Amino acid sequence: MxxxxxxxxxxxxxxxxxxxxxxxxxxxxxxxxxxxxxYDVQHASVIGLDRSLFAAARLDNLLSCYVGIEALLAADGETTALMVCNDHEEVGSLSAVGANGPLLTRVLEQLEPDPARYRAMIEASFMISCDNAHGIHPNFSDRHDDNHGPLLNAGPVIKINSNQRYATNSLTAGYFRTLAQRCGVPVQSFVVRTDMGCGSTIGPITAGETGIKTLDVGVPTFAMHSIRELAGCADIDYLQTVLTHYFSRYQASDVQG
Incomplete structure (x- = not known):
């Protein structure tokens, strides 16, 4: 309080x-x-003996919004690309501007009003849903599966859940891994322990609303939802590098079922 x-x-x-x-x-x-x-009014800080950590309020999910915007601005503009930042993700996304609302679908329908061409556009599209991932916190390492514990500064995290709490599947994960390999960026994966509940993102919501192939990925962080969160500086650059390549080079033919 x-x-x-x-x-x-x-x-x-x-x-x-x-x-x-x-x-x-x-x-x-x-x-x-x-x-x-x-909300916390302290400025963000680069900390650590080697200045490899980034501490700030509301990294979840302003960090992904910032990285996405920077990547879109850095893209070459040769590929049609769209970025959406939705509000109300932490309270269910059901609002006029949330992912479970009409905003994105209406924008896409304005871009392509012809129904047949719209369906073709959706089929040829790919969505990367970016939302931070839980890194192995040293005080709570037992909360992670031994084989799926993301480390800070070890690359963006592909998030997987068989109950569709994340929208990732083998096709979308494989495509992201290919993008990362092309950029020389390491990639990690996260699967929640089978005896624990799993959070979610707007990825499954938006995929269900639009029918677009979707991947859930994010930067690993400590103390998510705390007043002050912690991420790795290198991971921010890693994710921006991959997203810039994605915004510049995406081809529907690269994603094959």
Whole structure:
């Protein structure tokens, strides 16, 4: 629980908010409504004896959004590419702007309004769903299967789950491994322990909504969902390198069933 102070005369959130707004923006007559969240305001830091670790708030999943945007900007523009950053992933994705909403499908339908050509476009498409993966935390190493424990700074992680909590299959994983090999980037895999529940991503949701071949991959991190998360600096570069190649060189013929 957050600590806001001690011995405050008026604990009314509306009154406190009105006071803050007036101090920063000028007088207001009334606060009609509000959406408030607490979040860490410390700057991100590169840490470690060899400065190989990156600590920041909300790495899950602002890190993937940043890497994806940088990769798209660095691409050569020769291949048609689209990036979508959805809100509300952590609360189920069912909203107007969530992955379980109509946003992506409507954009794709605007790009190709002809139904037959739209279906052909979907069939020729490939989606990489990027969301951070759980690295082996030294305090909780027993939570991982011995053969599937991602290490920081050892490459992006392909996430696999037979219950479709992740959208990866052998076809989409094989394609990503091929991309990584072409770029000289190492790749890891993650499968949750069979006696533990598995989280999910927007990958299965979007794949189910659109019918596009999908892979789930992400940068391994420590302390996911904590106020301060930790990732490897090299993994950020690794993932950006592969995504830039993907945005520049994707060909439907490269992914064969």
């Amino acid at each position: 957050p600590i806001l102070g001690q011995n405050i005369d008026d604990w009314s959130i509306r009154a406190q908010l009105k006071t803050r707004i007036e101090a920063e923006c000028g007088a207001v007559d009334e606060v009609l409504d509000y959406e408030l969240c607490f």
